[in-house]
Amino acid sequence: MNKAPQSVRGMNDILPEEARRWRVVEEAMSKVFDAYGYAEIRLPVVEHTGLFARAIGEATDIVEKEMYTFDDRNGDSLALRPEGTAGCVRAAMEHGLLHNQVQRLWYRGPMFRYERPQKGRYRQFNQVGAEAFGLAGPDVDAEIILLSARILAAAGAGGVELRINTLGTPAERARYRQRLQTYLESRRGDLDEDSVTRIERNPMRVLDSKHPRARAVVAEAPGIEADLDAESTAHFHRVGELLDAAGVRYVHDPRLVRGLDYYTRTVFEWTSDRLGAQDAVCSGGRYDGLVEALGGRPTPAIGWALGIERLVALADASTVSDDATPHAYFVAIGERAESHAIMTGERLRDRLPGLRLVVNCGGGGMKAQMKRADKCGARLALIVGDDEMDAGTVTVKSLREDAPQESVAVTGLMDALLARFGETLLT
Numbered sequence: 001m002n003k004a005p006q007s008v009r010g011m012n013d014i015l016p017e018e019a020r021r022w023r024v025v026e027e028a029m030s031k032v033f034d035a036y037g038y039a040e041i042r043l044p045v046v047e048h049t050g051l052f053a054r055a056i057g058e059a060t061d062i063v064e065k066e067m068y069t070f071d072d073r074n075g076d077s078l079a080l081r082p083e084g085t086a087g088c089v090r091a092a093m094e095h096g097l098l099h100n101q102v103q104r105l106w107y108r109g110p111m112f113r114y115e116r117p118q119k120g121r122y123r124q125f126n127q128v129g130a131e132a133f134g135l136a137g138p139d140v141d142a143e144i145i146l147l148s149a150r151i152l153a154a155a156g157a158g159g160v161e162l163r164i165n166t167l168g169t170p171a172e173r174a175r176y177r178q179r180l181q182t183y184l185e186s187r188r189g190d191l192d193e194d195s196v197t198r199i200e201r202n203p204m205r206v207l208d209s210k211h212p213r214a215r216a217v218v219a220e221a222p223g224i225e226a227d228l229d230a231e232s233t234a235h236f237h238r239v240g241e242l243l244d245a246a247g248v249r250y251v252h253d254p255r256l257v258r259g260l261d262y263y264t265r266t267v268f269e270w271t272s273d274r275l276g277a278q279d280a281v282c283s284g285g286r287y288d289g290l291v292e293a294l295g296g297r298p299t300p301a302i303g304w305a306l307g308i309e310r311l312v313a314l315a316d317a318s319t320v321s322d323d324a325t326p327h328a329y330f331v332a333i334g335e336r337a338e339s340h341a342i343m344t345g346e347r348l349r350d351r352l353p354g355l356r357l358v359v360n361c362g363g364g365g366m367k368a369q370m371k372r373a374d375k376c377g378a379r380l381a382l383i384v385g386d387d388e389m390d391a392g393t394v395t396v397k398s399l400r401e402d403a404p405q406e407s408v409a410v411t412g413l414m415d416a417l418l419a420r421f422g423e424t425l426l427t
């Protein structure tokens with residue numbers, strides 16, 4: 001026998017029960033985006049490889065070792081997107097959305113990173129992201145963080161903690177980078193091998209190393225505060241004030257850095273200790289230099305993205321439960337009744353858009369069909385056989401309550417369903 005095909009490692013199927021939870025979470029999120037005036041943008045999954053190298057940074061793990069790239073038939077190097085910000089900026093620039101305009105955008109979809117799969121870390125994963133362009137002040141930093149807080153709450157994600165930090169402007173960061181490098185160099189002997197290789201290429205990444213040796217060194221590392229000018233300090237201070245005023249709790253974590261190079265000033269991350277090692281559910285920050293780095297006019301910007309797999313893992317089952325079980329199952333015995341059930345089903349769906357109705361397919365006797373009706377969770381069985389066909393009726397049998405079955409005229413079926421399930425069937 002041939003071996004059955006298997007999915008690619010780190011790329012998951014989302015089976016129906018799980019997919020329902022995703023849908024509920026996604027619907028809740030899109031409502032919140034509407035409430036804040038963020039408009040959806042749909043972006044391609046594939047971009048030119050160079051876009052990511054330029055946007056995310058050559059010396060990042062994502063670009064150095066995690067991208068899925070391939071040459072297309074023209075010999076162009078393309079990549080499956082590892083994140084959404086670069087493509088969103090590319091699209092906004094390409095379609096002239098950034099000229100003297102403010103844009104508040106959101107997107108969702110699969111992202112791809114060749115990481116070592118483990119719980120909460122996949123090679124194809126899904127993000128929902130938000131990006132705001134054209135606003136430089138700390139007010140929008142607060143807005144976009146409040147938006148993330150409300151999204152997490154709407155999705156029922158409990159037990160999350162917000163950490164924020166500032167990475168300064170590129171000039172400030174360059175000063176800090178040097179100071180940090182000098183410090184790390186002086187502690188070289190105490191560091192793990194990975195961190196040592198980072199001293200030269202990306203010393204700030206040592207700050208969020210999970211290695212115990214690096215952590216001990218990092219605990220005594222200098223912070224960026226001394227390298228910030230008054231404007232950056234005031235900006236960060238104001239973000240904190242606004243979050244305080246809105247009643248959103250946060251921790252200032254001076255060691256918080258990000259794995260992508262485009263960030264400036266405010267960065268933040270929502271984490272949960274219920275997620276294990278991959279504890280970040282939502283992360284982002286300001287990236288004021290990116291549009292210009294990609295050839296556009298200087299445009300301030302800020303955004304975040306959350307991992308839907310991690311969010312759904314956190315979401316409280318009661319918030320994401322959604323009744324998708326059918327109201328009714330149409331049992332049809334014999335060919336005449338079968339066509340009748342299909343047509344009646346269509347008519348009912350025309351008039352009752354909220355009705356969830358499964359019409360039996362694949363024939364079978366009364367016993368087999370009733371078994372299917374019960375298995376799918378339907379509350380009612382609508383039964384038609386030769387007797388009902390001759391009389392112009394449908395037998396309505398309750399599957400969940402102990403109630404006598406009724407004979408209803410076909411013409412009165414819609415009213416009978418409305419009487420039982422209410423006006424929700426109409427919308």
Ligand code: HAM
Binds near residue numbers: 260282284
């Ligand atoms: P990121 O921190 O690389 O940022 O990813 C954002 C979120 O995506 C993470 O907090 C996590 O929940 C989820 N995530 C990342 N990698 C994986 C993975 N391998 N498996 C499962 N979930 C994952 C960005 O992508 C930035 N584009 C965020 C941003 C938007 N910054 C500004 N605007």
